[in-house]
Amino acid sequence: MSRAYSDITFTPTVRALQTHLGSRDKYAAFDLADDRRDSLGPREAQFIAARDSFYQATVSETGWPYVQFRGGPAGFLKVLDDKTLAYADFRGNVQYISAGNLTVNDRVSIILVDYAKRARLKILGRVRLVALDDAPDLIARIEGPDYRARIERAVVITVEAFDWNCPQHITPRFTDAEVNALTAPLREEIAQLKARLAGATAP
Template sequence: MSYGFLDIATTPSVRAAQAEMEADAHWAAFSGNRAFDRFTDNEAHFLAARDSFYMATVSEDGWPYVQHRGGPAGFLKLVNDRTLAFADYRGNRQYISTGNLAANDRACLILMDYPRRARLKIYVHVEKLAIDADPALTDLVMDKDYKARAERIFRLRLEAFDWNCPQHITPRFSEREIEQAVRPLHERMAQLEAENRALQDRLAKMGDA
């Protein structure tokens, strides 16, 4: 069996939990290859449309921390088929994720497409870079139209990724997605209102005559 993401995630305690829930036979019987260690065009298109993701890190004391990261659509850049990068914008200045990654460079990302009920999870090793450390990378990740202050760049080396099933994902839509969906309705309404005004003007002229 080769299942890259689960090969990392499945520890002895996870196997014990699977056995307790009688799910161990399911995974023991798995045959095939899901060792996704190279991004493809499918992931590239998915990443380009995302304007946020969740990143989990762990402190020296073993406590997990999940941080939301956001920016313009596509701000998590595909550098190559095994590398991602993004500009880390100033937030509440607690620096919990940044501190955790200095002690342990491993992280897990979850990216959501709520309207299509799709979820991509990624194991990475994270490297913190100064804004001016790699000019080519800086040019790639910086969005000059985004009015926020970037404090650093994170470069992410892929370990494994996997796609989750859509179960229990409730479709949700952003303001931009709703605007795009209802734009044809607004355009049709404006057209009908214009036609109605033209008809009223014509009837008024006929009445005057």
């Protein structure tokens, strides 16, 4: 965990509970780290660029956390620089829950998971909603070439902290593309064996 992440997540109440339950000493060193590690590095950028989905939590004005799944082509959450992420917010079911929440509270908490490699990255950030007409260059950078749904706004996230989770309890799961890539050599071998068998048994 980084200093930036513990500064945000270890609230006074959390710290008090850690003290009460005996784990405060284990985490005290994070409070003193010189390097806050609040910018994305190459490992994080590469990981985000390969993801085809993430979960995003926003906070409503009534205090409720709201988690929404976001999916798209791999890399649709763009890394603009080491402190900035952005994605195109398409016209979806027009409930506007996340967008509405973000107009009153700019905080987001995001989780990205690579199930196949059993890795999980958590990001805390603040969002700026950008209207289409206000930033045509930005929209051009974040829109996918093949996706024809209407973009309503850009969601621009300033990263405040990130943390990698341990792989424990992530069940490996594979996409169709990953299964196809993994089994391609096996299918090729089966085809060759079948051809050889057919040749051997031909009259």
